[in-house]
Amino acid sequence: MTEPRSAGADALAQPQSPLAVGDETRLRFEVDAESGAARTGTVHTQRGSFATPVFMPVGTRAAVKHLAADDLEDLGSEIMLANTYHLMMRPGHDVVAGLGGLHEMMGWSGHVLTDSGGYQIFSLKPKLDDDGATFKSTYDGTVYKLTPELAAEVQCALAPDIQMVLDVCPSLPSSPEKLRWAVDTTASWAARARAAFATESKRYSDTYPDRPALSQFGIVQGGIDEALRRESAERTVEIGFEGYAIGGLSVGEDKTEMYPALAATTSVLPEDQPRYLMGVSDPVSLVEGVASGVDMFDCVLPTRNARHGTVLTSAGKLSLRRLEFRDDRGPLDPACSCSVCARYGRGYLRHLMLTKEPTAQRLITIHNLAWTFDLVDRIRDAVRRGTLDDLRRETNEVWG
Ligand SMILES: [Zn+2]
Known part of the structure; x- marks a missing residue:
């Protein structure tokens, strides 16, 4: 040691x-x-x-x-x-x-x-x-x-x-x-x-x-x-x-x-x-x-996932290609405060993704990075407050 x-x-x-x-x-x-x-x-x-x-x-x-x-x-x-x-x-x-x-x-x-x-x-x-x-x-x-x-x-x-x-x-x-x-x-x-x-x-x-x-x-x-x-x-x-x-x-x-x-x-x-x-x-x-x-x-995962239409959210991974999102006006992650979630809905981003508009990959990349940075901010905060074990449990429940 x-x-x-x-x-x-x-x-x-x-x-x-x-x-x-x-x-x-x-x-x-x-x-x-x-x-x-x-x-x-x-x-x-x-x-x-x-x-x-x-x-x-x-x-x-x-x-x-x-x-x-x-x-x-x-x-x-x-x-x-x-x-x-x-x-x-x-x-x-x-x-x-x-x-x-x-x-x-x-x-x-x-x-x-x-x-x-x-x-x-x-x-x-x-x-x-x-x-x-x-x-x-x-x-x-x-x-x-x-x-x-x-x-x-x-x-x-x-x-x-x-x-x-x-x-x-x-x-x-x-x-x-x-x-x-x-x-x-x-x-x-x-x-x-x-x-x-x-x-x-x-x-x-x-x-x-x-x-x-x-x-x-x-x-x-x-x-x-x-x-x-x-x-x-x-x-x-x-x-x-x-x-x-x-x-x-x-x-x-x-x-x-x-x-x-x-x-x-x-x-x-x-x-x-x-x-x-x-x-x-x-x-x-x-x-x-x-x-x-x-x-x-x-x-590379947050950005690579984004290019394939896989979105990181507080409820886990979400594939934007699924039909259920076609008419969905809601943000990629309701709990996310990024510029993409503030402005665009799932149905629109799904349409851009399926029609191969490069804007889709750009916007989802921005969201996935913002989401990852936010998680890191929450981890920092939990270390400062001494609540990291709670965040570990919470993260394991969704992603484990
Ligand atoms: Zn977002």
């Missing part, structure tokens, strides 16, 4: 890292309220700050599908995610750098986090060795080799506020040997990624002295093996990052297997740094994740 640390108290006691961990000029996390393992807080960077727990909408190719930066601002989003693999292929990270980096290119002044590209590449069945992952591009069939160093270099060119290390993310179930190799390789890649980040982020800051400094998060693996999770967390913390992600969950296991692995991981991660559960944000996992001490979440 790592001893709980107070913010910045032992910033000087981390000699292993090529960059000072707890360098508060880069990224600082402040806990505002706690309830059990759950906490609300604020992440401060040189760009500004964002409140946690937070849900990050996914803008795969530097846009949340159907939305622009001002839509995200209207929704109150403070941080979004973009995918390194796709941007590295098109338009290319050098092109993004030439357009001023992700923020300037997108006209977005909130925070941006990029993944390392590893997750997409793993779905392409790459050839893995100790050095990196060799894969064929889905865009033009070209063969690339992504290494921890290249992932850091590419992300420094894209210039998100927070970048992720390249990790090995096995699907579950996996053999103990495969999980062990994933944990060992992820740890060795994390050390290489951190060294590369130290060089590349310094080069970035020297080139653009007026831009906010970049941060990097490590990733914990270990499948659903709690001892392996703790070991992976300890080894990642030893290298030292601005924050820590929990990867390799929600990849085939069921939820009763996922939560103990999650709790085992967060119990080892420093209390004064942000924790990010990757790729998980169904309502039950959001609430359970926060209860386990997670601060940051992302997932």
